[in-house]
Amino acid sequence: xxxxxxxxxxxxxxEGENLTVYCNSSSVFxxxxxYRQEPGEGPVLLVTVVTGxxxxxxxxxxxxxxxxRKDSSLHITAAQPGDTGxxxxxxxxxxGTASKLTxxxxxxxxxxx
Amino acid sequence: KAGVTQTPRYLIKTRxxxxxxxxxxxxxHRSVSWYQQTPGQGLQFLFEYFSETQRNKGNFPGRFxxxxxxxxxxxxxxxxxxLGDSALYLCASSFxxxxxxxxxxxxxxxxxx
Numbered sequence: 001x002x003x004x005x006x007x008x009x010x011x012x013x014x015e016g017e018n019l020t021v022y023c024n025s026s027s028v029f030x031x032x033x034x035y036r037q038e039p040g041e042g043p044v045l046l047v048t049v050v051t052g053x054x055x056x057x058x059x060x061x062x063x064x065x066x067x068x069r070k071d072s073s074l075h076i077t078a079a080q081p082g083d084t085g086x087x088x089x090x091x092x093x094x095x096g097t098a099s100k101l102t103x104x105x106x107x108x109x110x111x112x113x
Numbered sequence: 114k115a116g117v118t119q120t121p122r123y124l125i126k127t128r129x130x131x132x133x134x135x136x137x138x139x140x141x142h143r144s145v146s147w148y149q150q151t152p153g154q155g156l157q158f159l160f161e162y163f164s165e166t167q168r169n170k171g172n173f174p175g176r177f178x179x180x181x182x183x184x185x186x187x188x189x190x191x192x193x194x195x196l197g198d199s200a201l202y203l204c205a206s207s208f209x210x211x212x213x214x215x216x217x218x219x220x221x222x223x224x225x226x
Contacts, residue, residue, distance in 0.1 A: 045216070
């Protein structure tokens with residue numbers, strides 16, 4: 001079973017600070033996705049990365065896929081209270097099996113004023 | 114386009130009872146996956162249905178079962194409930210089996226007393 005470790009588990013920061021969340025595994029992924037989940041809701045897809053070394057930007061969020069496709073990071077610039085939530089990485093172990101996602105352990109982010 | 118809907122949103126049962134949860138995918142989506150989310154284990158894959166057939170199954174006991182109807186709506190059933198079955202049960206739909214993007218519903222929160 002592919003294990004995805006996220007760090008840190010919890011993060012409490014003030015508005016305006018920067019932060020980075022990491023997702024690591026010993027296995028190679030065919031693709032990796034980042035989700036954000038708010039209380040009482042299901043996860044919402046933020047981005048999918050498929051190419052080693054790929055960098056994607058979504059406004060203040062920057063996602064990077066490691067060269068070896070075993071790790072990924074999510075960087076948030078100038079965090080806002082609306083960024084609060086549970087951030088989950090999820091991986092597809094091999095192409096064509098995207099529906100069987102393996103989720104990471106999660107990073108719970110709280111951004112305060 | 115309406116999102117994934119799940120009913121009921123909240124449920125309280127006692128040990129030994131059985132429960133049925135329902136999921137209506139996004140219109141046109143034919144793949145439905147079910148996940149269990151708990152604070153200790155995170156998000157874990159239960160099973161996936163496509164065209165009324167179970168295509169993938171996670172590592173859960175036989176008490177957990179599901180089915181999909183011809184209109185792609187899906188139900189999951191848990192028999193002989195245990196305290197440890199208390200969790201948020203999430204349903205996700207995608208257009209096909211090999212699609213990268215899954216859209217999650219808000220979940221059904223089950224509490225077993």
